[in-house]
Amino acid sequence: MGDIFPPGKQVELHDKDITHIFSLFAKDGLLKCADLGYVLKAFNVHLTHEEYDVYKRDHETGLSQEEVKRIIETKWKETNYIEMVKEAFSQLEDGTGYFGIAELRHYIRSLGEKLTDDEVDQMIEFADEDKDEKIKCAYCFLVFIHNHIQFA
Numbered sequence: 001m002g003d004i005f006p007p008g009k010q011v012e013l014h015d016k017d018i019t020h021i022f023s024l025f026a027k028d029g030l031l032k033c034a035d036l037g038y039v040l041k042a043f044n045v046h047l048t049h050e051e052y053d054v055y056k057r058d059h060e061t062g063l064s065q066e067e068v069k070r071i072i073e074t075k076w077k078e079t080n081y082i083e084m085v086k087e088a089f090s091q092l093e094d095g096t097g098y099f100g101i102a103e104l105r106h107y108i109r110s111l112g113e114k115l116t117d118d119e120v121d122q123m124i125e126f127a128d129e130d131k132d133e134k135i136k137c138a139y140c141f142l143v144f145i146h147n148h149i150q151f152a
Contacts, residue, residue, distance in 0.1 A: 017043075018072070022065045030062030039068060045075040089141050098134040 021042045025035040033056040040047065047055070055063065055071075063071075088107055092099040101124050108120055127135045 015069070018065060018069050022068060026062075026065070030064060031068060032062050033059060036063065036068070036071075040072065040075075043072050043076075045072050047071075047075075085141060089137050093137045097137050099137055099140075101128060101133050101135065104135055104140065 021039050022031060025031055025039055031039060033052070036052070036055060037047070059067070089099075092103045092107055094100070104124060104127065105120055108123065124135075127140050
């Protein structure tokens with residue numbers, strides 16, 4: 001079965017779509033964890049082995065349609081955030097894989113985060129380990145993604 005929603009395409013999640021796909025695999029209103037991957041794949045959502053193991057452990061009897069919808073929405077939000085940050089860092093990057101402190105400071109402010117100057121300075125100090133006023137794009141990207149997913 002191919003993806004209903006191809007990668008990179010922004011779409012809304014409609015209950016009727018979830019109901020349709022869910023009903024193909026669910027029995028008595030519950031989806032077996034063994035079938036979770038099939039339903040999620042239809043919405044272009046993929047779980048890590050660790051995530052799958054958690055769902056399998058926590059939902060031995062199966063998952064409701066609401067629980068499946070929450071999984072899809074959560075993974076879509078993570079993906080959208082990752083794409084947004086990836087795009088922002090690609091614009092900051094100067095062709096060498098690095099960007100300057102001023103660019104990072106501006107980017108953090110543009111996110112609308114209510115951070116004090118001291119908090120921004122601490123972030124920059126952490127990211128600029130060798131104090132050359134250049135920050136490695138890939139490293140900073142991973143830190144942003146890790147912190148967002150961990151605290152979201």
